[in-house]
Amino acid sequence: xxxxAAVKKEVVKEDAMLLQKELINRNYxxxxxxxxxxxxxxxxxxxxxxxxxLMCFDFARSLxxxxxxxxxxxxxxxxxxxxxxxxxxxxxxxxxxxxxxxMMLAGEKGPTGDPLPRPDVLLLSYTGCFTFMKWFELxxxxxxxxxxxxxxxxxxxxxxSPSMRDYVVKQLKDRVIPTLERVSGVKFDIxxxxxxxxxxxxxxEDLVHVLQSAKQRPSPIDGYFGAVYYIGPIFTAFRGxxxxxxxxxxxxxxxxxxxxxGKGPVTPEGDHPGEKYRLVVEGPPNxxxxxxxxxxxxxxxxxxxxxxxxxxxxxxxxxxxxxPDHPLESLAEYCLGCYTNLNFPQRIDMICRYMDxxxxxxxxxxxxxxxxxxxxxxxxxLREVEKRTGKPAxxxxxxxxxxxxxxxxxxxxxxxxxxxxxxxxxxxx
Amino acid sequence: MSDSGTTPTGVGAIVKRxxxxxxxxDFSAVKQWKAAxxxxxxxxxxxIYVPREIIHAAGMLPVGVFGGGDxxxxxxxxxxxxxxxxxxPRSTLELGLTGRLDCLDGMLFPSICDVIRNLSGMWQIxxxxxxxxxxxxxxxxxxxxxxxxxxxxMNTLRDDLARLAGRPVTDEDLGKSIAVYNENRKAVRELYxxxxxxxxxxxxSEVYLVLRAGCVLPPEEHTxxxxxxxxxxxxxxxxxxxxxxxxxxxxxxxxxxxxLIKSIEMAGCYVxxxxxxxxxSWLLDDVPVEGNPLEELSKAFLHxxxxxxxxxxxxxxDKGQFLLRxxxxxxxxxxIFAAPSFCDPALLERPMLQEIxxxxxxxYTAFKYAENTGQMAPIREQAGTFxxxxxxxxxx
Numbered sequence: 001x002x003x004x005a006a007v008k009k010e011v012v013k014e015d016a017m018l019l020q021k022e023l024i025n026r027n028y029x030x031x032x033x034x035x036x037x038x039x040x041x042x043x044x045x046x047x048x049x050x051x052x053x054l055m056c057f058d059f060a061r062s063l064x065x066x067x068x069x070x071x072x073x074x075x076x077x078x079x080x081x082x083x084x085x086x087x088x089x090x091x092x093x094x095x096x097x098x099x100x101x102x103m104m105l106a107g108e109k110g111p112t113g114d115p116l117p118r119p120d121v122l123l124l125s126y127t128g129c130f131t132f133m134k135w136f137e138l139x140x141x142x143x144x145x146x147x148x149x150x151x152x153x154x155x156x157x158x159x160x161s162p163s164m165r166d167y168v169v170k171q172l173k174d175r176v177i178p179t180l181e182r183v184s185g186v187k188f189d190i191x192x193x194x195x196x197x198x199x200x201x202x203x204x205e206d207l208v209h210v211l212q213s214a215k216q217r218p219s220p221i222d223g224y225f226g227a228v229y230y231i232g233p234i235f236t237a238f239r240g241x242x243x244x245x246x247x248x249x250x251x252x253x254x255x256x257x258x259x260x261x262g263k264g265p266v267t268p269e270g271d272h273p274g275e276k277y278r279l280v281v282e283g284p285p286n287x288x289x290x291x292x293x294x295x296x297x298x299x300x301x302x303x304x305x306x307x308x309x310x311x312x313x314x315x316x317x318x319x320x321x322x323x324p325d326h327p328l329e330s331l332a333e334y335c336l337g338c339y340t341n342l343n344f345p346q347r348i349d350m351i352c353r354y355m356d357x358x359x360x361x362x363x364x365x366x367x368x369x370x371x372x373x374x375x376x377x378x379x380x381x382l383r384e385v386e387k388r389t390g391k392p393a394x395x396x397x398x399x400x401x402x403x404x405x406x407x408x409x410x411x412x413x414x415x416x417x418x419x420x421x422x423x424x425x426x427x428x429x
Numbered sequence: 430m431s432d433s434g435t436t437p438t439g440v441g442a443i444v445k446r447x448x449x450x451x452x453x454x455d456f457s458a459v460k461q462w463k464a465a466x467x468x469x470x471x472x473x474x475x476x477i478y479v480p481r482e483i484i485h486a487a488g489m490l491p492v493g494v495f496g497g498g499d500x501x502x503x504x505x506x507x508x509x510x511x512x513x514x515x516x517x518p519r520s521t522l523e524l525g526l527t528g529r530l531d532c533l534d535g536m537l538f539p540s541i542c543d544v545i546r547n548l549s550g551m552w553q554i555x556x557x558x559x560x561x562x563x564x565x566x567x568x569x570x571x572x573x574x575x576x577x578x579x580x581x582x583m584n585t586l587r588d589d590l591a592r593l594a595g596r597p598v599t600d601e602d603l604g605k606s607i608a609v610y611n612e613n614r615k616a617v618r619e620l621y622x623x624x625x626x627x628x629x630x631x632x633x634s635e636v637y638l639v640l641r642a643g644c645v646l647p648p649e650e651h652t653x654x655x656x657x658x659x660x661x662x663x664x665x666x667x668x669x670x671x672x673x674x675x676x677x678x679x680x681x682x683x684x685x686x687x688x689l690i691k692s693i694e695m696a697g698c699y700v701x702x703x704x705x706x707x708x709x710s711w712l713l714d715d716v717p718v719e720g721n722p723l724e725e726l727s728k729a730f731l732h733x734x735x736x737x738x739x740x741x742x743x744x745x746x747d748k749g750q751f752l753l754r755x756x757x758x759x760x761x762x763x764x765i766f767a768a769p770s771f772c773d774p775a776l777l778e779r780p781m782l783q784e785i786x787x788x789x790x791x792x793y794t795a796f797k798y799a800e801n802t803g804q805m806a807p808i809r810e811q812a813g814t815f816x817x818x819x820x821x822x823x824x825x
Contacts, residue, residue, distance in 0.1 A: 087780075088779075088780040088783065089777075089780055090768075090776040090777075090779070090797075092513070092770060092771045092772075092773075092776055092797075093773055093776050093777050094773070094777075097777070126568060126741075129543065130541075130542045130543045130546070130739070130773060130774065131543070131773055131777065133568070133741055134738070134773070134774065134777035134778060135777075137741075137742060137748065137777075137778075137781065138777065138780070138781060140745050141745060141748060141781045141784065144745060147745075149568055149569065149741055149743070151567065151568035151569050151575070151741075153565045153578070154540065154546055154563060154565060156538075156546075156549055156550075156562065156563025156564075156565065157562075157563070161581075163577075163578060163581040163582075164578070166577075166578075167567075167569075167574065167575075167577070167578035170573070170574045170577075171569055171574055174571065174573075174574055175569070175571075175574070343549070343550040343553070343563070344547060344549075344550025344551055344553065344554060345550055345553055345554060347550075348554070367511055369511075369513045372514065372542070372543040372544050372547075372773060373543040373546075373547075375511060375513075375514070376510070376514050376518065376543055376544040376547040376548070377509065377510075377518075377547040377548065377550065377551045378511075379508065379509045379510065379511070380509055380551050380554065380555070384554060397511060
């Protein structure tokens with residue numbers, strides 16, 4: 001029996017992971033019946049997603065990146081990418097986009113096999129990724145969906161200026177909200193938005209506690225592979241939903257219990273075998289071989305204590321919370337502050353801060369072919385972080401949802417060499 | 430800003446001078462301008478668009494940086510990028526890291542894609558003593574929303590450059606610079622119109638070089654150069670061939686090697702419109718010199734500017750209209766999609782434009798290139814087949 005088959009046989013999940021899975025599956029069921037239930041469907045992206053706002057108009061919510069990654073984890077994305085390429089899309093461009101287009105070409109069935117209806121509106125939150133704009137233009141071109149653009153300026157100077165915030169708020173007031181009202185037939189109620197945002201802030205508080213628990217030795221969580229599950233509800237269709245708030249309460253308690261017991265993270269094969277290396281990871285994970293990838297870490301005793309990917313749908317660990325007293329301004333601040341909307345010096349500062357606060361042994365960059373927003377310039381990040389922290393950094397390459405770009409043997413070799421390097425560096429000191 | 434250069438005469442001499450400027454990766458023309466204007470500064474900009482009027486109004490030389498082309502050996506720049514990133518950021522870094530851009534006092538990185546966006550931050554880290562700005566362009570085209578934001582961006586640039594220049598940049602300065610660039614844009618429009626009318630008289634391999642000279646020459650001098658080229662073109666009669674008239678699109682950032690443009694022409698295509706250096710024709714008509722200059726620049730950007738893939742199309746029905754108009758007004762018979770490898774904007778846009786062209790029964794072909802592409806035979810073959818097929822269809 002090979003290693004992958006062994007992993008498949010005995011997958012261990014925390015209670016919170018099961019809850020999260022149920023939330024995601026429920027959302028797909030809701031999407032499947034949305035139109036027959038008289039609900040409109042909105043699609044929007046993870047970074048800068050305005051979930052609370054969409055809920056004010058009773059939209060069922062679909063997140064195309066999540067659909068693509070769910071398809072990849074179910075080994076369905078390879079064919080979708082190829083189908084999109086056969087339909088005329090370049091092999092050079094983002095595979096999230098091609099997996100999404102390929103899924104729609106194959107009959108608009110979502111990852112769970114439930115129907116995934118065509119969106120009634122595309123909320124184009126143009127936050128931290130240029131490709132988003134083309135992605136929804138492509139969907140609009142094919143399916144003639146109503147589209148509303150929210151242009152979120154980039155933090156080129158490393159700060160959010162009042163002009164940037166006002167620009168986003170004005171677009172929300174003058175464009176986004178009127179479009180959502182028209183498409184949904186529901187009048188905007190700002191007090192309803194405030195209520196959802198109160199829930200969001202509570203969940204965000206608990207999420208930050210969970211992520212920051214990794215400052216402990218041993219870390220009770222994996223801040224990358226595990227965090228992918230933890231961020232699921234809050235980065236997608238559930239931020240502001242009371243069930244999500246409860247999910248984060250349960251998760252926080254679970255993690256605190258593990259901390260008290262001195263336990264490490266839960267892996268798909270049970271308790272982590274013991275923390276030998278503490279890493280910070282930059283870049284999204286590979287989804288097509290997610291468990292195999294994760295196994296390469298825990299088999300060697302590596303724990304990811306902090307990651308930048310877990311901030312892609314919102315950076316909460318430096319104090320930002322959705323603020324019900326200033327709802328639209330707060331939505332603007334949220335969009336402007338997502339990780340990929342930060343400039344390079346900010347990203348490097350953040351990683352160095354993680355290296356210090358989480359007592360990491362090194363930085364690992366998983367460079368994703370599809371994602372120029374993350375990847376372009378990561379080799380400079382590597383150099384700068386090494387220079388500033390004195391800790392070793394390593395670089396591996398893979399892709400989001402294209403199985404052709406995951407070379408398990410290469411990645412494993414590189415990781416093993418990297419762990420050796422950390423070990424030698426420790427011995428030298 | 431005075432015109433310090435002398436304009437050569439004769440098509441050959443003009444093109445030779447432009448070729449010299451194009452091939453000069455040490456930016457000697459910029460250094461010469463700075464030497465002739467002691468204390469003045471030069472500000473680089475990358476594709477796709479920045480309001481050069483503001484740089485000019487600050488008494489500075491705007492310098493277009495379009496990568497290193499096919500003559501630059503990229504060594505250091507490659508160390509910063511994975512194989513799946515396009516070539517322009519690595520060759521631009523190479524230019525910077527080898528000191529070739531030392532003559533620039535600052536660099537502007539307009540919003541065009543994630544790669545150039547991230548390069549702005551890399552520049553901040555690697556060239557700490559230089560002025561660096563990521564210049565955001567609005568994707569909302571309401572005057573009161575995107576316009577207000579854009580005017581604020583322009584005002585920030587104006588204040589930054591005023592600090593660098595050590596003097597204020599007044600509305601009067603801006604008005605004069607707008608007038609200078611109106612003249613330049615008018616000359617560029619005339620050049621494009623002339624080429625579309627008589628592409629055998631003004632081949633694109635020459636037009637490209639004449640335009641490219643505008644990256645390093647002061648606008649006044651560049652306007653005069655275009656004028657000279659146009660009048661000299663008329664004097665020298667060249668043979669008219671039975672070539673296919675094509676629009677070339679997708680090459681708005683990383684530039685194809687000159688050899689590639691020549692190959693397309695040699696293969697039997699007259700390029701009657703293109704998007705090589707969109708900044709020079711981005712604003713479609715004159716910007717009023719009366720009134721508030723930044724408001725006028727903003728209105729021109731929001732309502733009277735070119736379409737390209739890094740700019741959002743508000744409605745589905747807007748998609749491809751600019752290209753269709755180009756085809757119609759230039760009398761083109763087909764479209765060549767020429768995009769740099771790994772260019773997200775161009776490659777993601779391409780299927781949408783192709784679908785629209787197909788609906789209008791406009792033939793097209795597509796290929797990718799890099800600025801250092803050396804093997805032209807396949808491109809010549811593809812362009813030749815495309816030209817032949819156009820001729821066969823039109824004859825049928």
